[in-house]
Structure formats: structure tokens, C-alpha cells
Amino acid sequence: MTQHSEISSSMIERDDDKKMDLNSLINDVKHPVEIVAKWLQEANDLGLEKPEAMNLATVGIDGKPRNRMVLMRHITETQIGFFTNLSSSKAKEITNNPNVSATLWWSEMERQVRIEGPAQPMCQDVVEAYFNSRPRKSRIAAWASKQSQPLSSMDALNKRFQEAELMFTEGDVTLPKFWGGYTISVERIEFWLGKPHRLHERIVLTKEKDGWLRSRL
DSSP, X not given: OOOOOHHHHHHHHHHHHHTOOHHHHHHTOSSTHHHHHHHHHHHHHTTOXXXXXXXXXXXXXXXXXXXXXXXXXXXXXXXXXXXXXXXXXXXXXXXXXXXXXXXXXXXXXXXXXXXXXXXXXXXXXXXXXXXXXXXXXXXXXXXXXXXXXXXSOHHHHHHHHHHHHHHTSSSOOOOOTTEEEEEEEOSEEEEEEOOGGGOOEEEEEEEETTXXXXXEO
């Protein structure tokens, strides 16, 4: 039998008590991405592990879908963003077809967000600021990693890391030219809220010239 965590149970009870209504929540914000920031903060406050983890889907050169987990490390009023090796498969796929989809799922909170829109390279100043905020060894690892390329063994990767460490024995670890980020301009966003008896609430908003078209699903 499936066992629910204490966090999951308490969150469901809390949502039931407050009778959270997505329509009201959407009415209270200027842009729907503000709700993403709000839910992310609530997930952080609950101590959930990696609440910023999201599934990113791209379209391969062959036209087939591909997805993987990344961390949403950037959020503004109209965009979300992530950082990556610019030589990675995902970066090449975005260059070929910028239309992507991302999903955030917080199981303990019974909430999901789906986002669609074009991805574009992130402003260099933002990339540098984030890179410089990372732990030193994470920055060194960025130099050692040849993401999405064949690797003979973990020993080979560890050797590259050691070689990268020697490059920066003195001074700061600089930003590699092959490392950057992407922002996703939100054109379609769907909010899912778990409700009792599987009568879940879903609202999708599609960006139009003069605002957002709202539909209940």
C-alpha cells in the first residue's frame, strides 16, 4: 500500500481547509509566472528537496521529442530560465527549434505547472552573475564536462576535473565560453491543483496580444 508522507498529508488538509481556488489566485497577479514564483517559495519553505527541478522537453534534429531534468535557476515576471553547457544536446536542439516545454511538479503539495514557449540565449551579465555565485568546484566541473559527448570512463572525467583544477590554482574560476543559459518566454502556462476525489482543478492561460486567454480544463 502506498504510504503518504506527513508533508503530503498536511498539505492536502491545508489546501482543503483554505479551499484554494485557482481563478482567485490568477486574479490576484499581474502575470501568471508570479504564481510559479509563489509556489516555488512555498515548496522551499516546506523544505522540499530540489523544488526548482523541472522536466525540459525539446525537439531533436530528427523531429523526435527529448526530455531531461534541469534546475530552474532564473525567474522573472514573464520568463523562467536554466543554465547549461552550450555544446549539450539540449542547446543544439534549441538552436534548431527554440520551441520548448517545461513541467514543474511538487508531489507533496499536489501542484503542477506546465509551461510552453520559445527559448532564447540568456543575457551574458545574468549568466556571469550566476556562474560566479556557484561553489568553486562546481565552476571547475563546468570546465571539465563535455556534456552529451561519449565518455570512456568516470576515471577519464575525474582526470579532466583534476586538469581543470590545475588551470585555476591561483585566482578565480572564469566563465567558459561554452557555458551559458536560456530563458523561456511563457506563451502558454497550465496550473494543476490536486483536489479531493480526483476532481482536480486545471486552468490554462494562453498569451494573446492584449493579455491572457483563460480556459478551465
